[in-house]
Amino acid sequence: MKFQGTKEYVATEDLTVAVNAAVTLERPLLVKGEPGTGKTELARQVAEALGLKMIEWNVKSTTRAQQGLYEYDAVSRLRDSQLGDERVYDVKNYIKQGKLWEAFDSDEKVVLLIDEIDKADIEFPNDLLQELDKMEFFVYETGETIRARQRPIVIITSNNEKELPDAFLRRCFFHYIRFPDEATMRKIVEVHHPGIKESLLTSALTQFYEIREVPGLKKKPSTSEVLDWLKLLLAEDLSPEDLKRDGANALPKLHGALLKNEQDVHLFERLAFMARGQNR
The missing domain is CATH 1.10.8 (Helicase, Ruva Protein; domain 3)
Incomplete structure (x- = not known):
C-alpha cells in the first residue's frame, strides 16, 4: 500500500515519502504549510490512490475532542422519560457516534482526516492523545470499549495558527509542505x-x-x-x-x-x- 500521487494531485518526492512513512509507522501524519498548498486535498488523494473510504472531521474553534468520539444527548433522554417513551431504557438510543468512532467501527481500512486541528482550543490535541495512540476509547454511559477494527490512516492538517503540544507532536510523523517552486x-x-x-x-x-x-x-x-x-x-x-x-x-x-x-x-x-x- 504505497502512495505515489495521482493524476489530479502532484505530490513531490518528500511528500510521498512522508505519507508512506506515516502509514508504515502507523502514526498520524501531521501536515503543515501555507493555506492553499493542498493539505486537505492530500487526504482525499491518498484515499483515492489507495482505494479507501475517507472520513472527514472539520475542526472549528468551538469543536471539542469528545465530539470526535461520541456525544450523549441527556436532554433528549430526559424529555423522552417525561413522555413515557420506552426508548429511554436503552441508553444507546441517545449516543451519537463521532468521526473517530465511525473510523474505528469500519470493517475496512479508512483515511481519517482531522482538518485544521489548530483552530480548536489548545487542549484539543491533548484530549485525543490516548485515543489516537491506542486506537480505542471508553464509552462511560454503556461501559463498552470501542477499538479500531482496522487501524485508520490518520492525516491531520494545521495552518500553524497555534503551537501544538509536544506530547501530541511526539506521536505524529511531521511534514511541512513547502510552497511549490x-x-x-x-x-x-x-x-x-x-x-x-x-x-x-x-x-x-x-x-x-x-x-x-x-x-x-x-x-x-x-x-x-x-x-x-x-x-x-x-x-x-x-x-x-x-x-x-x-x-x-x-x-x-x-x-x-x-x-x-x-x-x-x-x-x-x-x-x-x-x-x-x-x-x-
Whole structure:
C-alpha cells in the first residue's frame, strides 16, 4: 500500500515519502504549510490512490475532542422519560457516534482526516492523545470499549495558527509542505489547465512569484489562487502583453483573484504612486 500521487494531485518526492512513512509507522501524519498548498486535498488523494473510504472531521474553534468520539444527548433522554417513551431504557438510543468512532467501527481500512486541528482550543490535541495512540476509547454511559477494527490512516492538517503540544507532536510523523517552486507549479497547472500556452504561463507565473516576494504583503497568493487567476486569464483570452505592468499600473490584471484584502491592494497602489513620482 504505497502512495505515489495521482493524476489530479502532484505530490513531490518528500511528500510521498512522508505519507508512506506515516502509514508504515502507523502514526498520524501531521501536515503543515501555507493555506492553499493542498493539505486537505492530500487526504482525499491518498484515499483515492489507495482505494479507501475517507472520513472527514472539520475542526472549528468551538469543536471539542469528545465530539470526535461520541456525544450523549441527556436532554433528549430526559424529555423522552417525561413522555413515557420506552426508548429511554436503552441508553444507546441517545449516543451519537463521532468521526473517530465511525473510523474505528469500519470493517475496512479508512483515511481519517482531522482538518485544521489548530483552530480548536489548545487542549484539543491533548484530549485525543490516548485515543489516537491506542486506537480505542471508553464509552462511560454503556461501559463498552470501542477499538479500531482496522487501524485508520490518520492525516491531520494545521495552518500553524497555534503551537501544538509536544506530547501530541511526539506521536505524529511531521511534514511541512513547502510552497511549490516554479517547476512544480507548472506540473500543477498542467493538471488543471492542460495545454495552456507556454508564453502566457511563463508570463503569468513570473508575475505571480514576483507578487509573492513583494515586501509587506499581508497575504501571499496561494496555489489555489494562481489556478483561479489563470482560469480567468484564459476565459478573458488575455495575452502575455496584456499582463505587462508598468509603474503607473502596479496592480496585476484581475487582481481580485490574487490579492484578498484591501491592505495588499493599497500596497500595490502605493508602489505605483511612488513609481510615478520617480519618473517625473
